[in-house]
Amino acid sequence: LDPHDGRIHAECKLRPGELVHALETWHIHGSRSYRYICVGTGMYPPTSDGRSGALARAKSGRLIIYNLKAAKRKSQPKTLTTDPNSTNSGYELKYVWESEREGSVSALAHLGDKYLVVAAGSSCLVLKLDVVQKRLIECCEIPLRFPATGLHVRESDIVVGSQREGVHVLRFTPAASSDSYDELRLLHSARYGVYTTDVGYLSSDLVLGVSSDGYVYAMGIPSHLGEFALDYIMGIHLGSECTRIRLGSPVRRLRRPEQALAWSADNSDSRVLINSVDGALWTLLRITDDAFVLLRQLETAMVAMGPTHAAYPLLAVGGSISRARRSSKLPVVGIVDGAFSMTFIEGLTEAEQHQVVQSSPELQRLALQLFSNSNCQSQCRAEPDGVQIAVEYITQLIYGLGQACVC
Numbered sequence: 001l002d003p004h005d006g007r008i009h010a011e012c013k014l015r016p017g018e019l020v021h022a023l024e025t026w027h028i029h030g031s032r033s034y035r036y037i038c039v040g041t042g043m044y045p046p047t048s049d050g051r052s053g054a055l056a057r058a059k060s061g062r063l064i065i066y067n068l069k070a071a072k073r074k075s076q077p078k079t080l081t082t083d084p085n086s087t088n089s090g091y092e093l094k095y096v097w098e099s100e101r102e103g104s105v106s107a108l109a110h111l112g113d114k115y116l117v118v119a120a121g122s123s124c125l126v127l128k129l130d131v132v133q134k135r136l137i138e139c140c141e142i143p144l145r146f147p148a149t150g151l152h153v154r155e156s157d158i159v160v161g162s163q164r165e166g167v168h169v170l171r172f173t174p175a176a177s178s179d180s181y182d183e184l185r186l187l188h189s190a191r192y193g194v195y196t197t198d199v200g201y202l203s204s205d206l207v208l209g210v211s212s213d214g215y216v217y218a219m220g221i222p223s224h225l226g227e228f229a230l231d232y233i234m235g236i237h238l239g240s241e242c243t244r245i246r247l248g249s250p251v252r253r254l255r256r257p258e259q260a261l262a263w264s265a266d267n268s269d270s271r272v273l274i275n276s277v278d279g280a281l282w283t284l285l286r287i288t289d290d291a292f293v294l295l296r297q298l299e300t301a302m303v304a305m306g307p308t309h310a311a312y313p314l315l316a317v318g319g320s321i322s323r324a325r326r327s328s329k330l331p332v333v334g335i336v337d338g339a340f341s342m343t344f345i346e347g348l349t350e351a352e353q354h355q356v357v358q359s360s361p362e363l364q365r366l367a368l369q370l371f372s373n374s375n376c377q378s379q380c381r382a383e384p385d386g387v388q389i390a391v392e393y394i395t396q397l398i399y400g401l402g403q404a405c406v407c
Contacts, residue, residue, distance in 0.1 A: 063120070
């Protein structure tokens with residue numbers, strides 16, 4: 001597809017009742033460059049009324065590899081067509097290879113130029129590319145108890161999402177010589193299971209997952225391989241069915257702010273995008289400990305103002321904020337609600353902001369302490385008091401985080 005006008009430039013038809021679950025582009029550079037399109041599908045036999053039985057579990061699926069290349073037509077230049085209804089654009093998807101798998105192929109991820117990681121049914125396997133024979137060779141596999149739902153690769157480590165077991169962390173070790181074998185090893189698994197639809201690495205020590213009922217969580221990877229279980233260090237209910245996690249910004253890369261955002265050791269972007277089936281796009285930011293403590297105290301102070309005050313949240317349940325669609329035992333931990341924090345600067349008057357800060361001496365103390373350690377300056381023309389400085393600093397902090405969510 002042309003991303004500007006949606007025009008189709010090349011297409012391939014699948015079998016009846018076959019649905020696409022995964023797509024992965026794989027660019028291989030060497031003496032020759034290849035652009036592979038990897039497609040994972042599930043086969044759903046039609047129901048008794050003739051419609052596709054996509055609500056049932058797929059009994060089989062296919063991994064299909066295409067090569068995107070310019071079409072060899074002497075009578076037609078290799079340029080994009082100007083006819084919006086034509087698919088004859090000078091490009092084609094050339095069939096390269098396919099493999100029938102048990103269960104649907106739900107996720108794909110390439111691991112360098114030689115390997116492709118595949119989640120198929122209740123297993124995760126690694127395939128090695130043989131460029132000469134133009135096929136993929138299965139080199140190692142790990143069976144899972146439940147169907148795999150998502151994949152993300154970071155260097156030689158692989159995080160796999162599972163329908164009922166949350167996440168697994170695997171490590172792939174390629175063969176060191178012709179006498180050794182490629183190895184795929186299970187390092188860690190979630191201590192408590194949750195129906196996970198997608199996973200991703202936020203950093204080398206943090207993995208993310210999202211469940212079908214809108215629970216987003218992060219788990220810390222132990223520094224020692226002897227610690228097998230992964231535990232929640234962050235979790236929040238978004239209240240809508242979520243399907244995908246992506247890292248980074250929807251617009252452009254953010255210039256590193258001086259204080260609010262926490263960045264990983266490799267300086268990678270610490271923002272997370274999550275989309276849901278109702279069209280919502282959520283952004284998560286990894287913030288510093290100081291910013292977290294301050295905003296958490298702000299939430300506590302706003303809830304403590306009571307239902308008659310404008311600062312009190314409509315989503316307050318039992319003295320805390322909840323977005324869960326139903327009762328859940330999954331923890332809400334390590335998170336501040338940015339939409340609620342934003343009401344401090346968008347939903348309250350200046351007098352109401354002062355009331356919130358004055359009601360919590362701890363909030364005022366934290367804000368003044370962070371203000372003194374920052375390069376911020378008060379905008380008040382008169383001699384500002386402690387409450388005024390605290391309000392201004394909290395406002396600047398929340399506004400900066402709001403900007404980081406969208407740019």
